Amino acid sequence: MKKVGVAILGLGVVGGGTYKILTEHREFYQKTQNVDITVEAVLELNRERALALGCPEEIIASNIYEVVSNPAVDIIVEVIGGVGVAREFVLDALNAGKSVVTSNKELFCKYSHELERAAKRNNAGIFFEASCVGGVPIIRTLLDGLQANHITSMMGIVNGTTNYILTKMTSEGTSYEEALKEAQRLGYAEANPAADVEGFDSTYKLSILSSLAFHTKVPYTKVYREGITKITAADIAAASELGYVIKLLAIGKQTAQGIEVRVHPAYVKKSHPLASVNDSFNAVYITGDAVDDVMLYGRGAGALPTGSAIVSDVIYAATHKEVKYSTFKNTAEAEKGVKFVSNFESAYYLRMSVIDKAGVLAKITSVFAKYNISIEEMIQKNADGDVTPLIFITHSTHELSIRKAIEKLKEYEEIANVDAVIRVVS
Amino acid sequence: MKKVGVAILGLGVVGGGTYKILTEHREFYQKTQNVDITVEAVLELNRERALALGCPEEIIASNIYEVVSNPAVDIIVEVIGGVGVAREFVLDALNAGKSVVTSNKELFCKYSHELERAAKRNNAGIFFEASCVGGVPIIRTLLDGLQANHITSMMGIVNGTTNYILTKMTSEGTSYEEALKEAQRLGYAEANPAADVEGFDSTYKLSILSSLAFHTKVPYTKVYREGITKITAADIAAASELGYVIKLLAIGKQTAQGIEVRVHPAYVKKSHPLASVNDSFNAVYITGDAVDDVMLYGRGAGALPTGSAIVSDVIYAATHKEVKYSTFKNTAEAEKGVKFVSNFESAYYLRMSVIDKAGVLAKITSVFAKYNISIEEMIQKNADGDVTPLIFITHSTHELSIRKAIEKLKEYEEIANVDAVIRVVS
Numbered sequence: 074m075k076k077v078g079v080a081i082l083g084l085g086v087v088g089g090g091t092y093k094i095l096t097e098h099r100e101f102y103q104k105t106q107n108v109d110i111t112v113e114a115v116l117e118l119n120r121e122r123a124l125a126l127g128c129p130e131e132i133i134a135s136n137i138y139e140v141v142s143n144p145a146v147d148i149i150v151e152v153i154g155g156v157g158v159a160r161e162f163v164l165d166a167l168n169a170g171k172s173v174v175t176s177n178k179e180l181f182c183k184y185s186h187e188l189e190r191a192a193k194r195n196n197a198g199i200f201f202e203a204s205c206v207g208g209v210p211i212i213r214t215l216l217d218g219l220q221a222n223h224i225t226s227m228m229g230i231v232n233g234t235t236n237y238i239l240t241k242m243t244s245e246g247t248s249y250e251e252a253l254k255e256a257q258r259l260g261y262a263e264a265n266p267a268a269d270v271e272g273f274d275s276t277y278k279l280s281i282l283s284s285l286a287f288h289t290k291v292p293y294t295k296v297y298r299e300g301i302t303k304i305t306a307a308d309i310a311a312a313s314e315l316g317y318v319i320k321l322l323a324i325g326k327q328t329a330q331g332i333e334v335r336v337h338p339a340y341v342k343k344s345h346p347l348a349s350v351n352d353s354f355n356a357v358y359i360t361g362d363a364v365d366d367v368m369l370y371g372r373g374a375g376a377l378p379t380g381s382a383i384v385s386d387v388i389y390a391a392t393h394k395e396v397k398y399s400t401f402k403n404t405a406e407a408e409k410g411v412k413f414v415s416n417f418e419s420a421y422y423l424r425m426s427v428i429d430k431a432g433v434l435a436k437i438t439s440v441f442a443k444y445n446i447s448i449e450e451m452i453q454k455n456a457d458g459d460v461t462p463l464i465f466i467t468h469s470t471h472e473l474s475i476r477k478a479i480e481k482l483k484e485y486e487e488i489a490n491v492d493a494v495i496r497v498v499s
Numbered sequence: 500m501k502k503v504g505v506a507i508l509g510l511g512v513v514g515g516g517t518y519k520i521l522t523e524h525r526e527f528y529q530k531t532q533n534v535d536i537t538v539e540a541v542l543e544l545n546r547e548r549a550l551a552l553g554c555p556e557e558i559i560a561s562n563i564y565e566v567v568s569n570p571a572v573d574i575i576v577e578v579i580g581g582v583g584v585a586r587e588f589v590l591d592a593l594n595a596g597k598s599v600v601t602s603n604k605e606l607f608c609k610y611s612h613e614l615e616r617a618a619k620r621n622n623a624g625i626f627f628e629a630s631c632v633g634g635v636p637i638i639r640t641l642l643d644g645l646q647a648n649h650i651t652s653m654m655g656i657v658n659g660t661t662n663y664i665l666t667k668m669t670s671e672g673t674s675y676e677e678a679l680k681e682a683q684r685l686g687y688a689e690a691n692p693a694a695d696v697e698g699f700d701s702t703y704k705l706s707i708l709s710s711l712a713f714h715t716k717v718p719y720t721k722v723y724r725e726g727i728t729k730i731t732a733a734d735i736a737a738a739s740e741l742g743y744v745i746k747l748l749a750i751g752k753q754t755a756q757g758i759e760v761r762v763h764p765a766y767v768k769k770s771h772p773l774a775s776v777n778d779s780f781n782a783v784y785i786t787g788d789a790v791d792d793v794m795l796y797g798r799g800a801g802a803l804p805t806g807s808a809i810v811s812d813v814i815y816a817a818t819h820k821e822v823k824y825s826t827f828k829n830t831a832e833a834e835k836g837v838k839f840v841s842n843f844e845s846a847y848y849l850r851m852s853v854i855d856k857a858g859v860l861a862k863i864t865s866v867f868a869k870y871n872i873s874i875e876e877m878i879q880k881n882a883d884g885d886v887t888p889l890i891f892i893t894h895s896t897h898e899l900s901i902r903k904a905i906e907k908l909k910e911y912e913e914i915a916n917v918d919a920v921i922r923v924v925s
Contacts, residue, residue, distance in 0.1 A: 368794075370795075
């Protein structure tokens, strides 16, 4: 039976889960995968944490050189996070000819070119299933399951924290601030929640997933990004009334005009499979020219689900020797000739507050007409003092048309405010 | 660039779709997969059909020997169906050292042992992604994506015809007979619909999927099978009222007592992700000890979705040379020592017609008590003449207890009939 030695860098939540899965399933993998996987080294500054997990003293390394020079180590799992030491250690591992399995979306998104060059140079592999959507095998599906297709569209709920917050706001009518506090209390959101709620995390994942789906490097800097911090209980309630739910979506499309990548809150029809993806669950909805629509759903985070993806990569690396998964072009930049579309097409939800004077609706609709925006639905709410809330859902139009129309609307004094602009997906 | 020649046996719906995908995407696969795939031979009795698809005269073979002896053919796609010539041709192909890609669930379910032995003997591969759930990469996910997990449970909607019929009955209140007729009119159901509506098709797929999930041969003969032909509009309406929908599920479980495999209609809570899988869509909901819950959703049939799975296998076979996918034990039978559970645990929905006499409810509940069956919910409907419909949802109990209780209930003359018994999943 083939013997494979693993080292784990970092024994935090995911590292601990990975250690647990590997040690508890050793016999199971011998029987089912015909491979004997042992943890030969761990690198963790907090020695007590390693001992508490049950690591034998002798496998606790003091530094990265001890790990990468250990001949018993074949595969190195990096679950430190960030782009500081994690990047150094991963390069050290690859340069020593060890294959690397990482859950680090920021690292892989920003430095895939450097890592893949190093992997190639040293005939090592770099695997990153755990970097996107936790335990859901989305990377493997894009590479090995849907590779017969031109992928035309991908829409994902790829961040559990924001989905928990939006679900809570939807089911209980709470404000964004209250829902965030509850998420922090439960450990779903960090003390500084910006990476999640401002959409950075989703942006990194979309960069990785759309690079695979569209077969070209999609730098995260090309992704339009908008978080969920401005979503109000009023918008959630209006969504429900109109037959929608609000989700933070990571959208990638390949159109005749170019690639379109964006992360923003969106109105999703209640009948759409993504609408029932709730709490901290994640899902990715993919459309291919042959397969039509496919959705993968599951836990996007957590010690064991993410550990499942890491160990899946370890087994894959151990049993598919010729596959190195270096599938991106070796560049940090978008390739020449690849176009990115920022003036994308979408329908829109608009909520505004108007002073209830004769002719105000005529003014608004004439602005819409000027920018070729047609209205699918309009709701006028009861006036709140002097101010009347108006809600519009438009037909499909262009991003720039909406922005220009809003600029124009703001010039009228009867329009007290444009309170919310949220894209609608069908 | 690696050159790979493909032959297609059978140019029906799926064979035609496969031909179209391979020929239209040739350049795309050269660019993205670094492999040049060409269709070198087709075997189709209806020569006109081959010509209408655009096959050049010179690739239309007259017999299987021409195909398997063609040195330009590396991979043979079998999409004939059934277990007659399909079995012979697949064995001919493997014996000639060609790798085989098949969509034939009946063949693979019944003869995997023979095919895998032949593949191994000839150092060829046998790939069968298209045999289950159309374009959804469920086989790849079980083998390469969730392999780190002990899979404890699998629940699938794996037959599009029956799901279309049940969806139609649910959304429009039509009878089973009407919905079946509409499915036949649309081409979703065959003139003789038994393979679908009696659950045979789901049984074959469950045998394949649970063999992979549980790492041991699960013969289809071990699967408990019940179709949808007895489902009535009354049961569909009661489900809706109680917060459920009825789905034909293929269920596989691995418990301490053994393996449990069954295909039957089931009450599924409306909040469960499987409940919103409608029309001809399919989905498989998998629970693993590390990954927790994962669901894959997509089109379970059709020329291009199934073609997507076939071409995915062709590319996989062409680019993963060392992987042969012969992962079952080489036996047609269950291995010694593997136990199958038939007295499984479940909750139940029971609908009965009773004569409205004093004491009838006491008699029923005392029978339930005798067999340790406790009631979660009861509904008494308005009497229809002398007969009153009674509906019960039980808590979890055992299959044998329910069967014995029903036998006992039938002895009472006040109980005119036990009209429906449907298992409830949570």
